[in-house]
Amino acid sequence: CSQSGGSNRVMRLLGLALRKHLPGNPTIVYQNMRGGGGTKGANYFATRVKPDGLTILSTHSDMLQPRLLRSSKIKFDPSKFAVIGSINRGGSVNIIRNAAKSRLMDHSKKPLVVGAVSGDRVTNAPLVWGAEYLGWNLRFIVGYPGSQELSLAMRRGEIDIMGTANMFILRQLLEEGIASPLVQPGIPTGGKYRRRSSFPKTPTVSELLEAKGVTGPPWKAYLAWTGSADVDKWYTLPAGTPKDILTAHRKAFDKAVQDPDFIASMKKQVSKDSFAISGPDLEILIAKIVKTSDQDIAFMEKLQKKYKLISTGKALPRTVKAILDDVRKGGRKLIFNVKGNTHWVRVSSSKSKVKIGGKPSKRSKLAKGMKCKITYKGKGTVATLINCK
Template identity: 40%
Template sequence: MRTHFINWRLVLAATVALGAAASLAPASAEVSLKGKRVQLIIASSAGGGTDRVGRLVSQYMEKYLPGNPTIVIRNMGSGGGKIRAANYLMNKAKPDGLTFMQSDGTVISPGTLRRRSARYDPKKFEYIGSLNRGGAILFVSRSAHKRLMDKSKRPVIVAAISGTRSWQAMPMWGAEFFGWNVRWIPGYRGVAQMSKALRQGEIDIFATNNAYIIAQLQADGVIDLVVQDGQVVDGKLSPRPSFKSVPVFSDMLKKAKISKLSAQGFLSMTAPSQVDKWMGLPPGTPKEIVRMYRAAYKKSVTDPKFLEVGRKQFSKEINYIDGQTVAKMVLEVNSAPAAAVDYAENLRKKYGLAAFKKKRKKKKKKKAKGS
C-alpha cells in the first residue's frame, strides 16, 4: 500500500494564493496601541524553549507594534499549562488586540485535542506567525549505540516528557518497524534534565532541535546522531542544513513501505512540530488587528539583530512562517483521520508511555414521552 505524507508544497502554494487575494482587500484605518499594556501568555514555564522564544520576540514586538505598547508576560507552565493557556485564549481572552499567546506544536496536535482538559479549537485561533527552528535530532549515548539494534542485550533507555511530544514518534516507530531495542522511562520535565540524565548514564536516548545542546554533547564525546525529523523548506521536507548527513526518519518509513494508517498515525504526532513556536490571537479578533500583529511579527523575526541573537540561542536554521501559512498547516495537521490518531495512541500504550484521558462522548438526551 502506498504511504501517504502531507505535501507541504501544496499547503504553502495554496496559502500564497490566499495571501495574494487578501492583499487586494482595501486597507483599513491604522490601529495604534499607544499607551496600552498588552498581555503575552506564554504556554511554558519560565526558562523553557517556548518561553525563551516568546520573550525574545516580545522585545521586538514592542518596537514594531504601532504605538510601541508595553508587553507584560504571563507564564502558564507546569500542571497542563500548554492546554490551560490555549483554553484561556479560546474562552477568556478578549479579541481586542490586548492579549496574544506564544505556544508550540504540541497544542495543535490531534492527540492533545483528545484530552478531557482541552476546551479549544486550534483552527479558530488567529495566527500571527511562527518560527520553525528545524526538526528534532534524535541521538543515542555512544556507550549504548550498539545495543540499539541488538535485542539480546539490555534495552536502550529512552527519556520521555509527559504529554505528547512529536520526537517520541521516532523511537516508537523505530521499535515497531525497525526492531529498535528500546524501553521508555517517562516523567522528565525538559531538555536540561534529560541532558543531565544522559551524561550520568540514567538514560540513553532523547531528542531536541536545539543545535547548541547537540553540539555540546558531541564535543564532549557523549552521543552519536541517529535520525531527524527534518525541516520544511520551500514546501519540501529535507534534512536540516546543519545535519545533512543524518537520515530523515520519514524517508526511512517511506522506504519501509509502511501502511497508510501507520504513516498517518506518524504524521498525526510529528506534523505539528513543523509549525513549532507560533504566536496567535483569540478567535474573533478584528482583521485589522490581526494584520497589524502579523506585520509587526514579520518585522520582529526578520530584524537582523533578532536573527543574530536567535541563531545563537535557538538554532542557525530559523525559518519564518507567516500567519496565513500557519493557519493552513494547522488545518492540514488536524485533518488526520480518527483511526490514525488511535493508531498513534495504541503505540504509546504498547511501549509503556502514559495514555491521556480521552474526552467523554456526550450522550444524547432522550425525549420525554408525550413531548
C-alpha cells in the same frame, strides 16, 4: 511555558523585535504559565483573555497534537484562534548516548531508555517508529519536566536517548562527547523532508522508513503525529479578535522575523536552520491538523499504548522510600530518586497529606535531605501522601 525552555527563549527574542514593529512600540510583559505541558496556559488564554490585542499566547507544537485536541481537558479550538505566525527552529533531533549505541539493535541486551516529557510529545514519534519498523531496542519513560531535565538525565546515564530542537542543549551534549545524533524528522520541503543544514549526516525518518518499504497507513499515522512539528513555536491572539488588530499584529510579526537583529540572535542562540511561517499559512497548517482522521489517531494510539507512552488503564498508586533530592516552589514540587531514576511529584494543598515526624504538617515544611515515604501514581502526578522523618 518553562522559564528555561526553547519556547521561552524564542518568545523573548521575538518580543524584542515585535516591540520595535508594533504600533506605539509597547512594553511587553512576559508571564510564564507552566502546567500540563502547556495546556494550562492555553486553556486560560482561550477562556479568560479578552480579544483586545493586548495578550498574545506563545506556545508550541504539542498544543496541536491531534489526540490531545480531542481530550476533554482541552478548552480551546486552535482553528478558531486569530493566529499571528510561527517560528520553526528546523526540527528536533533525537540523540543517543555514545555508551549505549551498541545496544540499539541488540535485543539480547537491556533496552535503551528513552526519556520523554509526555506520551504525545512529537519527539517520541521517530523513536516509536524506529522501535516498531526498524528494530530498535527501546523502552520509554514519560514524565520529565522539560529538555533541561532530560539533558541532566542523559549526563547521569539515567536515559540513553532524548529528542529536542533546543540547539544549545544539543550542542553541549554533542561537543562534550556524551551523545551523537541518531535520527531527525527533517525540514518539510516540497512535500518531502530534507536534512537540517546543521545535521547533514543525520538521516531523516522518511529516509529510514522508505528504505524498509514502510508506506500506507503507518506513514500516514506518522505524519499525523508529527505534522504539528512543522509549526513548532506559534503565536496567536484570542478567537474573536477584530480584523484590524489581527492585521496589525501580523504585519509586525512579518517585519520582526525579517529584523536583522532578530535573525542574528536566532542564529546565535537558537538555530541557523530556523524559519518563519506567516499567519495565513499557519491557518492552513492548523486546519489540516484539526481534521486528522480517526483512523490515523487510532493507529497512533495503538503504538503509544504498545510502548507505554499512554496509559492502557488507570494507574495504581504506589509507595516508595526516598530521600528528597530537591524541594521546589515552596514544597509544591518534590524531586527524588527511585532505583537510579529521577522522579518528581506535585504536592497539592487539598489532595496531598503531609506528615513530618508522624504529625500532620504543611508542604512548606518539607526540605531537601528528608527521608520520606511517598505515595503517588507516577512521575509528575499529585502525591496523595508524603510521610517524612
